[in-house]
Amino acid sequence: MDQCEDREEGVPPSKSTLCGEHESQTKAQRKKRGTKRKHEPEPSCVSLKSDWSEEHFIYFKSQPVSAAERARKRSGVSEEEQLSCCALCQDVLKDPVSTSCGHWFCRQCICSYWDQSASSGDSSCPQCGERSRSRAGLQTASQSSCVQNVGLQEVLDEHKISLRRRCERVNEGSDETGSRTLLNRIYTELYITEGQSEEVHIQHEVRQLETASKMDALHDTPIRCQDIFKALPDQQRPIRVVLTNGVAGVGKTFSVQKFTLDWAEGLENQHVSVVVLLSFRELNLIRDEQYSLLELLHVFHPTLQKVTAEKLAVSQLLFIFDGLDESRLSLDFTNRKLLSDVTQKSSVSQLLTNLIQGNLLPSALVWITSRPAAANQIPPTCVD
Numbered sequence: 001m002d003q004c005e006d007r008e009e010g011v012p013p014s015k016s017t018l019c020g021e022h023e024s025q026t027k028a029q030r031k032k033r034g035t036k037r038k039h040e041p042e043p044s045c046v047s048l049k050s051d052w053s054e055e056h057f058i059y060f061k062s063q064p065v066s067a068a069e070r071a072r073k074r075s076g077v078s079e080e081e082q083l084s085c086c087a088l089c090q091d092v093l094k095d096p097v098s099t100s101c102g103h104w105f106c107r108q109c110i111c112s113y114w115d116q117s118a119s120s121g122d123s124s125c126p127q128c129g130e131r132s133r134s135r136a137g138l139q140t141a142s143q144s145s146c147v148q149n150v151g152l153q154e155v156l157d158e159h160k161i162s163l164r165r166r167c168e169r170v171n172e173g174s175d176e177t178g179s180r181t182l183l184n185r186i187y188t189e190l191y192i193t194e195g196q197s198e199e200v201h202i203q204h205e206v207r208q209l210e211t212a213s214k215m216d217a218l219h220d221t222p223i224r225c226q227d228i229f230k231a232l233p234d235q236q237r238p239i240r241v242v243l244t245n246g247v248a249g250v251g252k253t254f255s256v257q258k259f260t261l262d263w264a265e266g267l268e269n270q271h272v273s274v275v276v277l278l279s280f281r282e283l284n285l286i287r288d289e290q291y292s293l294l295e296l297l298h299v300f301h302p303t304l305q306k307v308t309a310e311k312l313a314v315s316q317l318l319f320i321f322d323g324l325d326e327s328r329l330s331l332d333f334t335n336r337k338l339l340s341d342v343t344q345k346s347s348v349s350q351l352l353t354n355l356i357q358g359n360l361l362p363s364a365l366v367w368i369t370s371r372p373a374a375a376n377q378i379p380p381t382c383v384d
């Protein structure tokens, strides 16, 4: 029997997997309505589209280089040196202020400089010549870093809005009419249970269903999808990598969408600063290309274009990879190519294996969903 095919109706739900709360109410009814089968877009297409995502276009933009950066590169002076020394008096900065191009001066030095050139009405930067904001607009160090953080916060807020738009409406079952329903209106709580990762990996999908009722009560603790990264009382270590295993049509995609929507609406998991929602179907399209993790993020989530490698390193990220059973990547966890730099280019498979193993962004959370037949692609040792 093809393990990936939809299962018969009325079969008891499996444990250590994701199950409909009431079989009669969720899976069976859904099957009658007809579970939507996912279709893979043509690989030749450069626009990525899924049934629940907006259309994304793959494009690259070179990182904008600030005038300050250009000037610094030209002068060969390090940023630290520039920040500690006034370019006018060449002494240690006193009451430091920055011009709009990012150069630092003692407040008194820059004000006297502009006073001297007042006749020409000039308020250009003495260092790079760029026109600057007036003296009232000069910024202190704390104001300047505040502006940078506000910038990042704006980007993250924009990302939340974009994910909210993407997840708030869904196609129900096989309804291809284009009429989309609000996820919150139809979402029913699913029955997710914790399982030993070894059990999940060795079990055949049908055996899981058959033996569901006989399994150890220890694992029979229902978990809300929003709590998927919260450790249970008897769990000692934090949960970093989660693999959610469930039969076809049981609601894995709905769960990751609900999780993402609640996060984007500011309701749950607010300790996560960026959710990166990806499906293996989308990743298949670039499986032969070389990307860095940072580029991957920018390509699939254009709202994150302004997020730099430095910001990624200090942000709590959550990567959601939906539908491992649809993956055409060859995830080789024995490959010794170690990646630890988010700007290092590699194959998508290597990016994923390094991310899952914790070599790349060791503090990033990872959530993978799969039908049981494909779950053994992730070694049990990598799953918390």
Ligand SMILES: Nc1ncnc2c1ncn2[C@@H]1O[C@H](COP(=O)(O)OP(=O)(O)OP(=O)(O)O)[C@@H](O)[C@H]1O
Residues within 6 Å of the ligand: 026, 030, 035, 036, 037, 171, 172, 173, 174, 186, 187, 188, 189, 190, 246, 247, 248, 249, 250, 251, 252, 253, 254, 255, 323, 371
């Ligand atoms: N929590 C839920 N509440 C209400 N309806 C649901 C829920 N989960 C799933 N459904 C219904 O079941 C259909 C299939 O769900 P979903 O695509 O999430 O399943 P899946 O487990 O990801 O399936 P596959 O393995 O085929 O990808 C949805 O289109 C929806 O109609």
